[in-house]
Structure formats: C-alpha cells, structure tokens
Amino acid sequence: MREQNIHISLRLYQEEELNTDDLELLEAARQATYRSYTPYSHFSVGAAARLANGTIVTGSNQENAAYPSGLCAERTALFYANAQYPDQAIDTLAIAARNERGDFLSAPIPPCGACRQVMLETEQRFQRPMRILLFGTKGIYEVKDAGSLLPLSFDASAMK
Ligand code: THU
Numbered sequence: 798m799r800e801q802n803i804h805i806s807l808r809l810y811q812e813e814e815l816n817t818d819d820l821e822l823l824e825a826a827r828q829a830t831y832r833s834y835t836p837y838s839h840f841s842v843g844a845a846a847r848l849a850n851g852t853i854v855t856g857s858n859q860e861n862a863a864y865p866s867g868l869c870a871e872r873t874a875l876f877y878a879n880a881q882y883p884d885q886a887i888d889t890l891a892i893a894a895r896n897e898r899g900d901f902l903s904a905p906i907p908p909c910g911a912c913r914q915v916m917l918e919t920e921q922r923f924q925r926p927m928r929i930l931l932f933g934t935k936g937i938y939e940v941k942d943a944g945s946l947l948p949l950s951f952d953a954s955a956m957k
Contacts, residue, residue: 803948808939826891833857839897842870846878848885854878871912886923893932905931905938916943
C-alpha cells in the first residue's frame with residue numbers, strides 16, 4: 798500500500814487586491830444572484846463568465862417544482878455562453894451566492910460536483926485554462942483552472 802496525496806493550489810484575495818476586470822466580473826456574478834429563481838431553496842447563486850473576446854455572460858440558478866429539473870447558476874452561465882458563443886473559450890468564471898436571509902456568503906462559495914464536471918469539460922473543449930473566482934465577503938478564492946477543482950476527474954480520456 799502506498800498513500801498518495803493530491804494537492805490543490807488556491808489563492809485567497811481580498812476584494813481590494815483584485816484588478817478592475819475581476820472586480821467587474823465579480824460584480825456581474827453578485828448581480829446575477831438577484832435574477833435567480835429559487836422559490837424552493839431560497840439560495841441564490843450567480844455566475845459570470847468572461848469570454849476570451851471580453852464579453853461577459855451571466856447565469857443564475859433556476860429551480861423547478863420537479864427539483865432535478867432545475868439548474869445551477871454555473872451551468873446556466875456556461876451552457877448559455879457555449880450556446881451563444883461556441884467558438885469562445887472562457888477566460889474566467891466568477892461565482893457568488895446569497896443565503897436565505899439575502900446575505901452574500903462570508904466564505905467562498907463552493908461549486909457543486911456536477912458544475913465542476915461541466916467546468917472541466919468546458920475547459921478541455923477549448924484547451925485553455927478557465928480561471929475560477931469564488932466569492933465570499935471575507936475573501937475570494939482564485940483557482941487557476943477547472944481541473945484543480947476536480948481531482949481524479951472523469952473525462953473523455955477515461956473511455957479510451
Ligand atoms: N446551486 C447552484 O446554483 N450552484 C452550486 O454550485 C450549488 C447549488 C443551487 C442549486 C439550487 O438551486 C440551490 O443552489 C440549492 O442547492
């Protein structure tokens with residue numbers, strides 16, 4: 798038996814340390830939370846993708862009475878971006894969330910597993926790292942690529 802460890806590297810920023818592009822993207826993600834449809838969870842998530850051409854595309858979680866029919870903010874944003882701009886890689890994806898009291902989370906929002914899987918495929922599709930910014934009022938995580946958020950990931954290469 799051999800124990801193995803997989804490390805992921807994150808950077809923790811305060812908002813005042815970010816450049817104007819990232820601040821703009823985070824604000825777009827925060828604003829997107831107000832366009833979520835969350836009558837069931839009352840948990841509002843916003844995602845904003847900056848495409849390689851500079852365009853910002855946003856998404857928010859959209860719920861449904863048939864719960865699994867709803868979709869997370871990240872996938873709404875990524876699928877919309879890919880549907881509208883199929884030849885544009887995603888440079889950075891910013892994510893923010895508000896709890897049922899309407900407050901932005903203090904710790905950086907952790908994306909769900911299914912969204913991480915879609916982020917990975919999006920990154921691989923364009924063969925270009927997708928930076929991810931996870932907003933929290935007490936700090937913002939920067940992850941250098943989607944692969945870092947999903948160690949031991951399943952992708953198309955596993956089926957070969
Ligand atoms: N949600 C997201 O939009 N993104 C995530 O990464 C985590 C969860 C949504 C799904 C559902 O509408 C609500 O948050 C509660 O799970």
